Structure formats: structure tokens, C-alpha cells
Amino acid sequence: MTDTISPSRTEPPMVLDAGTLGRPVHLLARISKQVREDLAELLRLRLNVRYRARFEVEQVAMRRLDTRAPDAAWLSFGAATGDIACTIERSVLMSVLAYRYGLRTPPVDPPGEAPRETATEERLAALLGQQFVELLAGRIEAGVGSPLPQRLPLFKPVGRLPPARGSWLMEARIVEHAHNSRGSICLAVSDGWMNRVWHQLTPLRAKAGEQLEQAAPLPTRLALTLVARLLQKDIPLGQLADLQVGDVIPISLGTTDVLIDDSRLFTATVAEHQGKLCLTSFADVD
Structure with missing residues (x-):
């Protein structure tokens, strides 16, 4: 028995249309x-x-x-x-x-x-x-x-x-x-x-400033959102039910947790500077 090998088909070459090159x-x-x-x-x-x-x-x-x-x-x-x-x-x-x-x-x-x-x-x-x-x-x-x-x-x-x-x-x-x-x-x-x-x-080209920003190193371009948990205080239910308008709950700000996407990465100290609360003394979480 002799096997017959059919000639392989060759696909026609793809013709590029110069009128569409570079066009969306x-x-x-x-x-x-x-x-x-x-x-x-x-x-x-x-x-x-x-x-x-x-x-x-x-x-x-x-x-x-x-x-x-x-x-x-x-x-x-x-x-x-x-x-x-x-x-x-x-x-x-x-x-x-x-x-x-x-x-x-x-x-x-x-x-x-x-x-x-x-x-x-x-x-x-x-x-x-x-x-x-x-x-x-x-x-x-x-x-x-x-x-x-x-x-x-x-x-x-x-x-x-x-x-x-x-x-x-x-x-x-x-x-x-x-x-x-x-x-x-x-x-x-x-x-x-x-x-x-x-x-x-065609999407608008980036402005010159954006192009320079894209050329900067990745760590300087990557933006992350920091979330600081400033306060957590436990209050008995009875005391919470007795609160009235004008009551003051005493608190003290110390070390707070700093999170990125709900992941605790740092601790920091809350400080006051020119009427604004700031984070300082960052420390890695073990």
C-alpha cells in the first residue's frame, strides 16, 4: 500500500492596504x-x-x-x-x-x-x-x-x-x-x-508634561493611596445610648495604622502642624 502525499496548500500572501496603515x-x-x-x-x-x-x-x-x-x-x-x-x-x-x-x-x-x-x-x-x-x-x-x-x-x-x-x-x-x-x-x-x-x-496625544512624566522612573510615577486609621475607641452600649448633643468624648491621638488597600504596612505618629493633622515617624510593621 502506497501513501499518497497531497501537495501542501499555500495561502495567498496578505496584501497590506497603504490607506489603512496607521489608521484606527x-x-x-x-x-x-x-x-x-x-x-x-x-x-x-x-x-x-x-x-x-x-x-x-x-x-x-x-x-x-x-x-x-x-x-x-x-x-x-x-x-x-x-x-x-x-x-x-x-x-x-x-x-x-x-x-x-x-x-x-x-x-x-x-x-x-x-x-x-x-x-x-x-x-x-x-x-x-x-x-x-x-x-x-x-x-x-x-x-x-x-x-x-x-x-x-x-x-x-x-x-x-x-x-x-x-x-x-x-x-x-x-x-x-x-x-x-x-x-x-x-x-x-x-x-x-x-x-x-x-x-x-484617534486618541489625543499626551501633553508634553505628561510625556515627561511617563519618562520618569516608575517609583516616582506610581501613585498609591494611604489610609490612616486615626482613632478606635471602645464605648459601652449604655454610655453610647446616654450621649446627648454637646457631650464630649475624650480621646488622645498617638500611634496610628497606615494602610494601602486594607493592608497594614506602616505605623505613624499623628502630629499637628499649622492647624492640620499630619503623619510622621513612619515605622514598618513587623
Whole structure:
């Protein structure tokens, strides 16, 4: 019997993305979670409350565009910091149009015919797209955990420009329960706005004084809390019950125990200096 040795499989080499090196990519989930809350509130106020709709944000995730941008009706909006492009899946637009025009169900294209984008759809996509873009830019400027600014950044339409390869995409999955429709809203963030995202997610560097402190020897940087038991006095229960307002319990301060995390390490003498009690004459506990 002959054993057959199969050739070992070699894993493909890992390709490092230069656009992510040194970036806190692992923290992008924080801003995605915050944008999900912002977008849900926007849909609630603009659509759900107004039309009694049931739009819900299922999830929001951010990823890098490694290939060509998906074929979609991209609309780009510009500001001083940079552009943000937006595309809204047609199922979401049709659901919004149904509510705006009082239809019970979204419009359906005739079978066998390719969907044709109408002028009404274009206007709605531009209106909603600008709102979503300005919402995202406001969150980037505010940072994670802070309220949105009262005045969001202003954007202007700059054309139908799809995002370039290497851009960062934020995709939100939207569901409308009454129409049982699902779709996505995708935002492509330019380098200028992504630099602000990285800045918001990167922890602030230590100040110069803190850096010098970190360079000092460990014994000078390690802080411990000392607790001194100044007094322990036994009183009979009867005497304690007879105490009245104004009574004085005579005590005398002598040697006290010094503890760190409930561990008795030293004894010390209690002294008075300029009206303050101080510990002196430290001695190790045997």
C-alpha cells in the first residue's frame, strides 16, 4: 500500500492596504453606530411621524471601496472640506414616493421592462441625498458621543460623479415594514472628510508634561493611596445610648495604622502642624 502525499496548500500572501496603515480602522464601528442612531432619528422625524411610515435602519457599516464603484445613480455634493457622494436604492425611493403621494403600495414597473428613472425620482434622490450627506458631515464634525450641531454643514450638488476606488463607503440598510421593502443608502466619503474621521477617532496625544512624566522612573510615577486609621475607641452600649448633643468624648491621638488597600504596612505618629493633622515617624510593621 502506497501513501499518497497531497501537495501542501499555500495561502495567498496578505496584501497590506497603504490607506489603512496607521489608521484606527477598528474604531470605525463607533461612528457607524452613531450614524445609525442619527439616521434613524432623521427618518423618524421626516418620514415616520409625518406619513405614519415605518422606516427603520437595520445596520450601518463602513468599508473601503477596493474595486470600481457599484453601478448606481450616484449624486455628489460638495463643501469646503471635500465631496460626499450618495446613492439611494430605488426600493427606498419608491417607498418614500408612495407615502408622499398617498399611495398604498410603491409604484411597480411593468414586467419585462427595465426600470426608468423619472424626473420625480431624480428630485427626490437629490433632496434626500443632500440631507443624508449633511447629516453624515455633521456627525463627523461633532464626533462620537456628542450631540449634532444645530447648523449642519452646507453642501451643494456638484454632479453625478461616482466615487473613486479607495474611497470609504458608509452603507445603511433600510427596511420599511408596512411596504415590506428593503434597500440601502450608500455614502462615499472623500479624503478630506475621512481625515476628520481619523482625527476624531484617534486618541489625543499626551501633553508634553505628561510625556515627561511617563519618562520618569516608575517609583516616582506610581501613585498609591494611604489610609490612616486615626482613632478606635471602645464605648459601652449604655454610655453610647446616654450621649446627648454637646457631650464630649475624650480621646488622645498617638500611634496610628497606615494602610494601602486594607493592608497594614506602616505605623505613624499623628502630629499637628499649622492647624492640620499630619503623619510622621513612619515605622514598618513587623
